[in-house]
Amino acid sequence: MQLLATLGRRLLVVLPILFVVSALLFTALRVLPVDPAAMSMPPTATRDEIEAARRAMGLDQPLPQQYAIWLGHVVHGDFGRSIHLRRDVVELVRQTLPATIELALCAMLVAAVLGLAGGLLLFALRDNPAEPVAETGTTLMMSVPEFLWALLFIFVFGVALQAMPFTGRLDPGMIRPDITGFLLLDALLAGRLDILRSAAAHMVLPAFALGIAFAPPIMRVLRSSLLDVYHEDYIHQARLRGLSETRILLRHALKNAILPTLTLMGVQFGFLFGGSLLVEVIYSYPGLGNLMVDAVRNADLPIIQAVGLTYCVVVLVINSVVDGLYLTLNPRLRAR
Amino acid sequence: MTVLRAEALSVALRQGGAEIPVLNRIDLALAPGRVLGLVGESGAGKSMIGRTVAQLLPPHFAVSGGKLEFAGRDLVSMPPRARRALLGREIAFIPQEPLTALNPVRTIGSQFAEHFARLGEGDHRARTVAALEAVHLPDPAGLLARYPHQLSGGMCQRVLIAMAFASRPKLVVADEPTTALDVTIQARIMELMQEMRARDGTAVLFITHDLRLAAQVCDDIAVLYAGSVVEQGPAAAVLGGPRHPYTRCLQLAIPAMTGPRRALLALPEQMPGLRAMTTLRGCRFAPRCPLAAEQCRAAPPPLGTEDHRAACFRAELTPTIAPPEETLATHIQPGNPVLDVAGLGKRFRTGSLFRPGHMDAVSEASLAIASGEFVAVVGESGSGKSTLGRLLVGLERPTAGRILLAGRDVTAGTEADRRHRVRNVQMVFQDPQSALNPRRRVAAIMTQAMEAVGAPAAERARRAAELLAEMGLAPETGARSPAQLSGGQRQRVNIARALCTVPPLLVADEIVSGLDVSVQAQLLNLLRRLRAELDFALLFISHDLAVVRHVCDRVLVMHRGRIVEHGPTEQVFAAPRHEYTRTLLDSMPKDFPMA
Incomplete structure (x- = not known):
């Protein structure tokens, strides 16, 4: 009940945010010195033909009016047609969004698993001579940007060791089942283990490249919140009750220390989703990022607008989900 | 048969090669069903004794001499595993801050279930309800699904007392169990502890800074100052006619609830800190003592072996310490x-x-x-x-x-x-x-x-x-x-x-x-x-x-x-x-x- 109320309250905030973001996006793109009308015509088109195209696209109207028209369409789920690809924008986003979400979730999983395991390791190493070594390791992990990891992984695991595929989502020749758009899920639903294996193998390098840099902050937050929690009275009291150290860590300390880590992951996911763009390009991964890069190259305004707004919606949704999760894990936030 | 016995127990802080004594040759004996009060101001070492019993000392602190026995078994040399087996079973602890001593993200029921599971007893639920009933908590069954933050401080302390007494321990160490609670709740918690003690014949080590409360609750009292026991004996004797100047000064520093208003005796300065303790040669209380003489600064006075004993060369003079004259006008005419x-x-x-x-x-x-x-x-x-x-x-x-x-x-x-x-x-x-x-x-x-x-x-x-x-x-x-x-x-x-x-x-x-x-x-x-x-x-x-x-x-x-x-x-x-x-x-x- 409270969960629903919280999500409901979230929604009230989300709509104005979306309105502001869409207005900003629209204005910024119109200020760019590109002429979508001219770009949509063959190079041989005459000035009059371009002018006619411009009128047809509504580009001769004043900016606020253009925005109002666009918004009117958007509210009805119509983001227009791609100028360059000549296809429905909503359809393009629908085809690529699941791929990017899948990549981002896998990367987040990598970051979370590495982060939590590393955090526990760092905590176990406290006051140990090996601690500075581990610290240096995490700093190194964090200071290498995701595109460098991507290139490094391609070189080491793809080219030198030839252990992992590094382009696209599937082996060539495989036909992907299209049920939900989430390839790993679809392969499972279709019962095609060969496809699942191939898709998973293709996911490994991009997910690690994208997720690895996000693990060290999780490690550090988990370590420091574990250190804090170990100063709490209830840990001392659990010891006085004779509980084992393992049990105190897993059943008492971790349940409390995980909470700040969760908040961090929520924030990170937004950055991670945005960071997927470069990784997608490097691994020729057919997601939202590649769609966006192509659209920018071609000044394909309808796509840029739609994708930009999609990024915004995804980040807002993730934030709401994390808030809900936080509420279920932390009883103190629930109504008394 | 004594439950807890300390003989010349010393605890020291090891720091950069130096050894700073924190507890100094403490002798204690606690029989079943008795309440021994450890009283003194902060820094006197009373909580340190409690932590030594659990052998959960802060980093760099260690027992540096003497013996500490629980039911005839040496706690100091006992391997950690055996000692841990005693905790929560035969030795239980009641904490100072009930609100923070329970895990905030787990229900009361799950924390109890964990405790009973460790005790190796079946039917946690019925046992938990019975334990919560014994401490007079209303609706014990409904309490199981609640979280600590949904309870008041007094209720949390009852839960913790129920948990402490659930295994019918031989010894309960209560470290300032009512300091964080209101005075009306304190009265009821103390009653409850006495009731549980009487039920199980448990020995209680009661750590407190409150002399009045100690007088009410304890059978015996040990007054600590700067890591040493300065006075020890039956509660009525110690608080009725203190023989150590420190005990007397503490009493005179507390305002009275009845009788005429008297001026308070304020001891100068404060208890020596850990560092100062290493340099003090004579009686540690001498620098603040109104009775201190040359002799007191030369060597530490022995505690003696009488039933009511005090570590003071001039104990016979202690009753002469009087509250200062009331010099200030108590009633000032109110103005505008x-x-x-x-x-x-x-x-x-x-x-x-x-x-x-x-x-x-x-x-x-x-x-x-x-x-x-x-x-x-x-x-x-x-x-x-x-x-x-x-x-x-x-x-x-x-x-x-x-x-x-x-x-x-x-x-x-x-x-x-x-x-x-x-x-x-x-x-x-x-x-x-x-x-x-x-x-x-x-x-x-x-x-x-x-x-x-x-x-x-x-x-x-x-x-x-x-x-x-x-x-x-x-x-x-x-x-x-x-x-x-x-x-x-x-x-x-x-x-x-x-x-x-x-x-x-x-x-x-x-x-x-x-x-x-x-x-x-x-x-x-x-x-x-x-x-x-x-x-x-x-x-x-x-x-x-x-x-x-x-x-x-x-x-x-x-x-x-x-x-x-x-x-x-x-x-x-x-x-x-x-x-x-x-x-x-x-x-x-x-x-x-x-x-």
């Missing part, structure tokens, strides 16, 4: 009204946007204070006494009523009201640690009020020097930062800051709670001296009735946001009219007979 409050109320909004609610922290409060008057507001946590103080100084905005301060209505809280307030009322907060900016020097903190009006630096320095002298602080203290001061010194700085411009009204919120009794006596004496020297009225918010009786002429009793009783202190204490005031007074541990 400073504060006049009528129908004051503060309503906080609670609940959510969808389910609004409200809570009246203060309602219909009316009071008046004249210049020079010391008025107390007493009540338990949540009674609204702090909110009342915050309303008066303008930290909260009232939702009803009016506040007339030095002839001006400041209820609206406009900018002009604020300026009027700054000149006429100042507040002293409870915790000087957080009330003093750690990045500023003491002199600058004390003269903060002059900063606001742009006083020249020379004038501020002059005033700071005056204030230091008035507060009994050394002149060089002005150049220190708050972190370099002791708790008592910090609270003096805190008071000096509020008194910098000598406002007509001072609001003090629990300014002596959390301080040791000897430091508390210093501050209370200071307040009374300041009253004679300066012209200000005081609204003294406190939960400690004895302190209130010592300091204030009039008292207001608050209960659930309302002032339920109001009158001259002596009259209210002698003949309380409201039911709640009676409960409050009855819950206070009684005075011990004073020789």
Whole structure:
């Protein structure tokens, strides 16, 4: 009940945010010195033909009016047609969004698993001579940007060791089942283990490249919140009750220390989703990022607008989900 | 058969090759069903004894000599696994802060189930319900699904007592189990502990700073000072006729609940810290002792072996230590009204946007204070006494009523009201640690009020020097930062800051709670001296009735946001009219007979 109320309250905030973001996006793109009308015509088109195209696209109207028209369409789920690809924008986003979400979730999983395991390791190493070594390791992990990891992984695991595929989502020749758009899920639903294996193998390098840099902050937050929690009275009291150290860590300390880590992951996911763009390009991964890069190259305004707004919606949704999760894990936030 | 026996037990802190003694050759013996009280001020080492029993000492602390036996088994040499097996089974602990001693993200039921599972007993649920019933908690079955934050401090302590006694332990170590609780709850928790002790024949090691409470609860008492037992014996003998000067001084530092008001004996300075302990050669109490002679500084006095024993060369002189003469006029004629409050109320909004609610922290409060008057507001946590103080100084905005301060209505809280307030009322907060900016020097903190009006630096320095002298602080203290001061010194700085411009009204919120009794006596004496020297009225918010009786002429009793009783202190204490005031007074541990 409270969960629903919280999500409901979230929604009230989300709509104005979306309105502001869409207005900003629209204005910024119109200020760019590109002429979508001219770009949509063959190079041989005459000035009059371009002018006619411009009128047809509504580009001769004043900016606020253009925005109002666009918004009117958007509210009805119509983001227009791609100028360059000549296809429905909503359809393009629908085809690529699941791929990017899948990549981002896998990367987040990598970051979370590495982060939590590393955090526990760092905590176990406290006051140990090996601690500075581990610290240096995490700093190194964090200071290498995701595109460098991507290139490094391609070189080491793809080219030198030839252990992992590094382009696209599937082996060539495989036909992907299209049920939900989430390839790993679809392969499972279709019962095609060969496809699942191939898709998973293709996911490994991009997910690690994208997720690895996000693990060290999780490690550090988990370590420091574990250190804090170990100063709490209830840990001392659990010891006085004779509980084992393992049990105190897993059943008492971790349940409390995980909470700040969760908040961090929520924030990170937004950055991670945005960071997927470069990784997608490097691994020729057919997601939202590649769609966006192509659209920018071609000044394909309808796509840029739609994708930009999609990024915004995804980040807002993730934030709401994390808030809900936080509420279920932390009883103190629930109504008394 | 003794449950717990310590023989010449010593604990030391090893630091950079040096060994600093923390506990010094402690001898204790505790028989089944008995309550042994460890009393003393903070830093005396009483909690360290409790931690040594659990063998959970802080890093770098270790037993450096002597023996500690539990039911005939040596706890010090016992392997950790065997020792851990004892904890929670045969030795149980009741903590000081019940609200933080339970895991906040797990239900009461799951924490109990874990405990019973470890004890290896089946049917957790029925056992848990029975255990919670035994500590008189209402609706024990419903409690299982609740989280600690949904319970009050007293309920949490009952849960923890239930958990401690669930395994029918031989020994329970209770470390200040009621310090964080209200006095009415304290009375009931102590009753409960006695009941459980009687049921199981458990031996209790009761650690407390409260002599009055110890007198009421304990069979035997050991008084600790700077890591040594200075006096030991049957509770009635030790507190009825103390033989060590420290015990006597502590008693004389505590304000009485009955009898004539007497001046408090304030021991000078404070207990030596860990570092100072290594350099002290003779009796550790000698530097502060009113009886100290040459002999005391040469070698430490032995404790002796009598039933009631004290480590003092001059024990026969102890009864001659007398409280100081009452020199200050106790009754000061009230002058013009400073504060006049009528129908004051503060309503906080609670609940959510969808389910609004409200809570009246203060309602219909009316009071008046004249210049020079010391008025107390007493009540338990949540009674609204702090909110009342915050309303008066303008930290909260009232939702009803009016506040007339030095002839001006400041209820609206406009900018002009604020300026009027700054000149006429100042507040002293409870915790000087957080009330003093750690990045500023003491002199600058004390003269903060002059900063606001742009006083020249020379004038501020002059005033700071005056204030230091008035507060009994050394002149060089002005150049220190708050972190370099002791708790008592910090609270003096805190008071000096509020008194910098000598406002007509001072609001003090629990300014002596959390301080040791000897430091508390210093501050209370200071307040009374300041009253004679300066012209200000005081609204003294406190939960400690004895302190209130010592300091204030009039008292207001608050209960659930309302002032339920109001009158001259002596009259209210002698003949309380409201039911709640009676409960409050009855819950206070009684005075011990004073020789």
